[in-house]
Amino acid sequence: MNPPVVELCAVSRWYGNVLGLSRVDLTFESGVTALLGPNGAGKSTLLKLVTGLLRPSSGTVSVFGAAPFANPDVHRKLGLVPEEEEFQARVNASDWLEYLMRLHGFDENAARERARKALHDVGLESASKRRVTSFSRGMKQRLRIAQAMAHDPEILVLDEPLTGLDPVGRHEVIDWIRDWGARGKSVLVSSHILHEVELMTREVVLMTAGKVMASGNIHEIRRLIDAHPHHILISTPEPRRLAGRLLDQVGLHSISFSEELQQVKLETREPDRFYELLANYVLEEEGTIHEVSSPDDNLEAVFHYLVE
Amino acid sequence: MPLHDLTYQRFEGERSSRLARSVAMARSSGSLLLKRRSFLLLLAVSWIPAIVRGAQIFVARKFPDAFPFLTIDALLWQDFVSQQVVFLPVLLIALYAGASAISADLSSGAFVVYLSKPISRSDYVIGKAIPVMTALLAVTLAPALTLLLAHVFLAEDFVLFKAAPLLPLSVVSYSVWTCLYFTLVVLAVSSLSRSPRVAGAGFGALALAGPIFLEALSRLRIVDPPAFLSMIDATVDSGHVFFGNTSTGSAPFASLAAMALGMGISLAILRWRLRSAEVSS
Numbered sequence A: 001m002n003p004p005v006v007e008l009c010a011v012s013r014w015y016g017n018v019l020g021l022s023r024v025d026l027t028f029e030s031g032v033t034a035l036l037g038p039n040g041a042g043k044s045t046l047l048k049l050v051t052g053l054l055r056p057s058s059g060t061v062s063v064f065g066a067a068p069f070a071n072p073d074v075h076r077k078l079g080l081v082p083e084e085e086e087f088q089a090r091v092n093a094s095d096w097l098e099y100l101m102r103l104h105g106f107d108e109n110a111a112r113e114r115a116r117k118a119l120h121d122v123g124l125e126s127a128s129k130r131r132v133t134s135f136s137r138g139m140k141q142r143l144r145i146a147q148a149m150a151h152d153p154e155i156l157v158l159d160e161p162l163t164g165l166d167p168v169g170r171h172e173v174i175d176w177i178r179d180w181g182a183r184g185k186s187v188l189v190s191s192h193i194l195h196e197v198e199l200m201t202r203e204v205v206l207m208t209a210g211k212v213m214a215s216g217n218i219h220e221i222r223r224l225i226d227a228h229p230h231h232i233l234i235s236t237p238e239p240r241r242l243a244g245r246l247l248d249q250v251g252l253h254s255i256s257f258s259e260e261l262q263q264v265k266l267e268t269r270e271p272d273r274f275y276e277l278l279a280n281y282v283l284e285e286e287g288t289i290h291e292v293s294s295p296d297d298n299l300e301a302v303f304h305y306l307v308e
Numbered sequence B: 001m002p003l004h005d006l007t008y009q010r011f012e013g014e015r016s017s018r019l020a021r022s023v024a025m026a027r028s029s030g031s032l033l034l035k036r037r038s039f040l041l042l043l044a045v046s047w048i049p050a051i052v053r054g055a056q057i058f059v060a061r062k063f064p065d066a067f068p069f070l071t072i073d074a075l076l077w078q079d080f081v082s083q084q085v086v087f088l089p090v091l092l093i094a095l096y097a098g099a100s101a102i103s104a105d106l107s108s109g110a111f112v113v114y115l116s117k118p119i120s121r122s123d124y125v126i127g128k129a130i131p132v133m134t135a136l137l138a139v140t141l142a143p144a145l146t147l148l149l150a151h152v153f154l155a156e157d158f159v160l161f162k163a164a165p166l167l168p169l170s171v172v173s174y175s176v177w178t179c180l181y182f183t184l185v186v187l188a189v190s191s192l193s194r195s196p197r198v199a200g201a202g203f204g205a206l207a208l209a210g211p212i213f214l215e216a217l218s219r220l221r222i223v224d225p226p227a228f229l230s231m232i233d234a235t236v237d238s239g240h241v242f243f244g245n246t247s248t249g250s251a252p253f254a255s256l257a258a259m260a261l262g263m264g265i266s267l268a269i270l271r272w273r274l275r276s277a278e279v280s281s
Helices: A043-050 A093-103 A108-121 A137-149 A167-182 A194-200 A218-224 A239-246 A271-284 A299-307 B018-034 B037-046 B048-062 B074-086 B089-098 B103-108 B110-115 B121-139 B141-154 B159-163 B167-191 B196-220 B231-242 B252-276
Strands: A006-015 A018-028 A031-036 A058-063 A078-081 A155-159 A186-191 A203-208 A211-217 A230-235 A252-258 A263-268 A291-293
Touching: A006 A043, A018 A043, A018 A211, A031 A043, A031 A167, A031 A194, A043 A058, A043 A155, A043 A186, A078 A137, A093 A108, A093 A137, A093 B018, A108 A137, A137 A155, A137 A167, A155 A167, A167 A186, A167 A194, A186 A194, A203 A218, A211 A218, A230 A271, A239 A252, A239 A263, A239 A271, A263 A271, B018 B037, B018 B121, B037 B048, B037 B089, B037 B121, B048 B074, B048 B141, B074 B089, B074 B141, B074 B167, B074 B231, B089 B121, B089 B167, B089 B196, B103 B110, B103 B167, B103 B196, B110 B121, B121 B141, B121 B167, B121 B252, B141 B167, B167 B196, B167 B231, B167 B252, B196 B231, B231 B252
Parallel strands: A031 A186, A031 A203, A078 A155, A155 A186
Antiparallel strands: A006 A018, A006 A058, A203 A211, A230 A263, A230 A291, A252 A263
16 A cells, blocks of 8 residues: 555654644645644644654655755655745846756756746746846745746645735646646645635645634535534525424524525534435425525535534 | 646656765856956956066076076975965955855744755755855966966076976965865854954954964964964965975974864755754844
């Protein structure tokens, strides 16, 4: 059996007396995984450990079965978009990328071609001969992404990749990330902007204060939170009838309806059983439902519950 | 849910040698240096002593009666390389090319990107050292060998090489030793600061404090000041070892040992800063 792409076993990391990461056990496979958490949650520390920029204080980190710290064999398969500035001064975008591709072992022609293609892909081809110091924040972010993707890595690690991008740029980057994951690559992306992460992936790791609170599919995580009932909103032309039908169901925590808004709001501890019941209502009792939505089936709500 | 392509995707780049990785890094740093006019001007000015020496050799060879005081022997080449250290070209080139070499990467964050690429920390240091070393050799070894070549063309005999058959080797080894010393020290100082200016000031202070200290000791007549306490004086003094004049000088072997120690400390600092000290912003 192949080892996971990335594996962290009981990993802790201290910065002097400050605990950056506390006994983290995680594995990452192919596809997009998002690290979510507030500032100081330990997301960047975790990404630096995975990319071999930091050594764990205790525990082990392995990428493709090897320790990544100061390991060029691992770095060959990695692409990193760091959070900070990272350009050599006085260099233009094309030369910078070409130079980094040379460090990856590509010959001069291949390096030039990959640099050109990467700049084209991120929409910087027309600025390829401009000094990077004259770039706007958004252009610098595109260049960071270009340098991480240009050598076609197996693992792409992006630390807050949407920072500094305009709305169009954000959508483009989200599309690239999803596309990268769809190609079977592993993508680790950190963010604290929840709704943007939802557009990239449903696989998340929720972190706070250096600890992993939950990991997995966002719906699975939601199911784990039994202490909090699911909020469900139903649009129907017959809210009174539907509310009456649901009233005596097991697991129902609360219910209210509005004839004016033509909707029923309810909270249930057994969402699966509720959805089954709703299907029967439509099929067997010929009830009419326009829309069913779960306002808290999103990262914002899950994160809120877990931090509470 | 997208279907993932799970077939093995082969890395298309080659696993390059350490030399290739370091040269790629050195080429980038070197080309940036050569684009700076002020650096080219400094290189050109650093060749003025060589031009003056060349003219002296030419006149002394063509008109020996007019310049009887210029003795063309191995000492002339030792003095020339030493002069390049004493009269600052070596110091200024090291300062210009080396002080910002690592500190600029640390301050800009480029260091993070380099370490995420398939290069080791050693490759990084070698890649940074090559342009500094090359620039220093361009103002020491290159003019010294040019003078030697000029002498070969102008001389009508081989008296010089009969008296000092190992002269070319002495010139090469003394120049390389000197340049390696200054390269390692300036890179070590550069790695200690995130500010190129602070690193430059630190290296300048380190290099110039020695001669000032020795001068102060000399004036106070407390002790006979040993040359190995100063970077510049130790370098000049160690030249006697390479040219076989160990009977002269302050304590040339002590100076040589002090320089070796300085290089060892510099390597230890580089190792500490670039390997043990990780990227924790």
